[in-house]
Amino acid sequence: MQLLSSLTIDRTNKQAIYLQIANQLMGLIREGILPSGYRLMSTRQLAILLNIHRKTVVQAYDELLAQGWLESQTGNGTFVAGNFPEIQPQQLGENHANNIKPNRTAGFEIPIMPHLNRPVLLSRAGLHLDDGFPDARLAPLEELSRAYRSQLLTGNSYSRLGYGDTQGSFWLRQELSTYLNETRGLKTTTDNILVIRGTIMGLYLVSTGFLQSKNNVVVSELGWAGANSNFLQAGANLLTIPVDKYGIDLDALENLCRKQRIHLLYVTSHHHYPTTVALRADRRIRLLQLSEQYGFIIFEDDYDYDFHYESKPILPLAGADKAGMVLYCGSFTKAISPAFRVGYLVGPANVIKHLAQLRRIIDRQGDVILENTIAELLQNGVIQRHLRKSLREYKHRRDYFCELLGSRLGNQVEFQIPDGGMAVWTQFDPQIDLVSIAKKALKMDMYFSDGSAHQQYSQIINTTRLGFASLTLQELEMCVDILVKLLNK
């Protein structure tokens, strides 16, 4: 009885009481306080001693029996086992434990890869005019949690939780095919879809699977450094073309094509990054023609197709691609939140097969549970309803934010109200030192990008993206208050 008197129960602890008891008994056995062969008091006695229900003690004993710490002899009681299941590992060499410290530095050289050095536009400040992220507070998290649970626990666990298809869950590819065909006018079957973990992975797979060293890749200037890093990693040469208010300049592209073989063009057709302009319909048709004529792959990054507020969204290039030149990429980053790493790469079936093979040696497969969770939410229309609701909400936020920017900062900033997306491309007066303002704002618990991430090439700009979607109207007002204060100091 005395040996067990040290057992305590902490009812404020999140851990179940039976586990608290089991863990303490395990400790006593490990320390040798309860020796091998020791006969434990009955569950009834211990329940009385601890003033808890007997079932709880039975649960604790059962746990320890299952783990092999205890042995039961029918009619005779419960004993501490003879051979403990905890195996003490065999050490290598002498005084190993004392000699070794966590390694700070490798005994070999680290290759220099300058294209991987990029600032992270991220902060934990309470207010955030971010790069254009969604508001996770609107996301259908409760439904997601329920669907995850059901995908995790229902059915044959060997096939459900074993290795799966590198191309992605078949169910999700079915749902995505329907969804993309209906919303974007694509013509896909499940063979045209590779489920990926996000646009970044799509870019990586296409760069690694199709580009060779010294291949020419055309991107816009301004553009997205994240895509550029991927092309540089594959050893490609980057060539740039300008952007105007109707999207990328196709005369400039055709000039490049006449001079050299172009292997791939990267385009954010619906809402150009970072400037938010949409590629005009006639340019899209010409771009497809150029692609066929000069044989370059179009990587169409349609990162926020679902969020278009004015008139009609324009169907992706991929939907009008007869020749099999377009690889189309999107994800649920903007539709739900960046934490849910599910996206899709759409292309000709032989491309998808090739890239799935490549993906297998990079990441084996996606998260089948999460993929089926998303499939369930698409099938039940939960995601579609969420998109319609958030589209309306983000439109309110865009209008309110642009109204505030115009009325309170009209002398210091210039911007176009974006037709879609989650950010306003905002040019500040050249006199304003954005780097210093952003630092001061951070001290007031507000983050915004100082625009330096967009200034990597030749143009000198004083412009940045102000993301409005992740904040309520009231929070947007607080942000503008801070900007007004800082800009008028």
Add this chain to the structure above:
Amino acid sequence: MQLLSSLTIDRTNKQAIYLQIANQLMGLIREGILPSGYRLMSTRQLAILLNIHRKTVVQAYDELLAQGWLESQTGNGTFVAGNFPEIQPQQLGENHANNIKPNRTAGFEIPIMPHLNRPVLLSRAGLHLDDGFPDARLAPLEELSRAYRSQLLTGNSYSRLGYGDTQGSFWLRQELSTYLNETRGLKTTTDNILVIRGTIMGLYLVSTGFLQSKNNVVVSELGWAGANSNFLQAGANLLTIPVDKYGIDLDALENLCRKQRIHLLYVTSHHHYPTTVALRADRRIRLLQLSEQYGFIIFEDDYDYDFHYESKPILPLAGADKAGMVLYCGSFTKAISPAFRVGYLVGPANVIKHLAQLRRIIDRQGDVILENTIAELLQNGVIQRHLRKSLREYKHRRDYFCELLGSRLGNQVEFQIPDGGMAVWTQFDPQIDLVSIAKKALKMDMYFSDGSAHQQYSQIINTTRLGFASLTLQELEMCVDILVKLLNK
């Protein structure tokens, strides 16, 4: 009243009743049956008509109000909205919808990458002597589901569900550091750990981040084709050394080192793949010395450290690595199930930082929710308890299976009882045609690998891995019954 008379309720449908109503109303509006400006009957009236609770109708109307299909005029009722939120996208070109079919073939060339062609050892048969997978039926799925829910729903959603640290959740790195130091004698801090999605990703990152074309990589023969594919993808030359019953042959390794610069050695030290032998402690110390002397990186793939049944497991090379030469890799694939894509790469802090930068352009970041879920289960000891329980269970299964193999197939197979891991490396009589037997077994709903996956190099073997861990004793017996039947035909 008549316009709404088509509404029906299906109580057998999983979809909530208010959503059934909302979806049908949406359909009527979309089809123009309920025109813009139409005044809906009151929620009370509709509830009586449909014989349901009024609250359910209120919920349906609220849903449609939120989505913008309806408009409410205070004191006057609820109306079909003037501008529908569903935006019809703008099409490109003419007759687009009729001309385009799903693309089977790209308009550009697919590069040939023969090293990516590998058979998938996977089947959905009811019985499976697999490659050595765990039994997901034993996994703490209920706890996992609860922890996932709590990580998903609790706290500030912007920081929780926004972009996160490419190196992995800080919480998980803390828990992993403690766990790895305690169970494997490693000396790590959070700076030494990169959370990855599995061993495959660890191999890919190290190959891409440290190898250049024509670098020499040493692997064992026999070995794991999955690792080899990664080294070949990086452009490396593969050199092979033999394996005996104490692990890889270090004399052969030293001979190679004397002749040429070796950049990396790949080793499955604890239970060699596919042969299951453990690398003897003295060879481990010599391997570390050779690595320092000749300057090659050791990639230590410790895929199933937790499952060692005899005497003591041997601590990893990584724990005795003073010079910063070892990169250590493991995952929860064997500990929980392949579906949970969380693993760890452990190495010097500057290596981890370098590889995290590389990972950012491949996969941006891990699944933060899942990472924190695993962290919670490690912190609460759920995973540790699960490991102890399954260790005991798998030991039973190993013993029972080896007993069956020996007693019922002793004349036709040879094997060593493995000290650990989840598979028995089983050599079949040379007269037996494994390919044909495996095909026949599949017709009897039993899968096993015919061994061809292990026969890629010079040796001709008639040997395969028979995984015992994913089946109960009864299921193992059924498998052996089938084998006996097929081998004695």
